[in-house]
Amino acid sequence: MGFSVSGSTVVILIGCLIAFSAAFTVATDSFDRITTAQDERADHLLDQQNTAIEINDVQRDNETVTVTVTNTDSTTLAIDRTDLLVDGEYRNETPTIRTGTNDELREGTNLWIPGDRLEYEIESNGDRVKIITQNGVVGSATLTEES
Template structure:
């Protein structure tokens, strides 16, 4: 081989090494992010499997136009009170019309396993046909029809 062929081969080899030196750290970072995202997805799945809520009572009182729902956390996951949503007949009521308390504590931010969360929705003008509670991780429970007690 002449010098030009050997020199060209060295230049190409150095170029490949520089390109690999640039590409490998990016790929390692991407694989690390992908692994972290997969771990987060697994954690969310485990939380969803360990979440259980049960509607104990759903009562509509037409005199003060209040709809009260008592829920029990029957799973093993601690849930956030603020992250728990209520829908009445498919509509999310204004937050100013919704009050919550956990075991009588209106300032509680966490809903521990075994605790009862009471959600009271004010200004419900008509008898509700359906109520749905959705936990922060998407687990939901619904009361409808005869499950709702009308006072």
């Protein structure tokens, strides 16, 4: 009778040790994932705080709308992740990129560097324009008739 109690106690203790090691591994992995997600969220919020755009000019000439928008803060943005809406309708237009200092065209890149301007030319009769960046910063304007 003495060995069976001791043997079963050892089996239970080994089972508890294995269960604890499995639970510890899962808890550590979960904590690492939560920490990584919090770090990524903090990075995203910092990028959002360091992003600002300014719609410089919005004009309509007959049925062509011209929109000029400048990246005015310190975050470099991706052009293909910047959305253009005209009267709430998504427009898949490729803008012209002009450098901020000498107004020359820059081609073959997807980067919208601070100080650079995007110029969109769109066929539309819409009245409102909205530009949305990759991290949620929005600029909007109402169209004016060009004289």
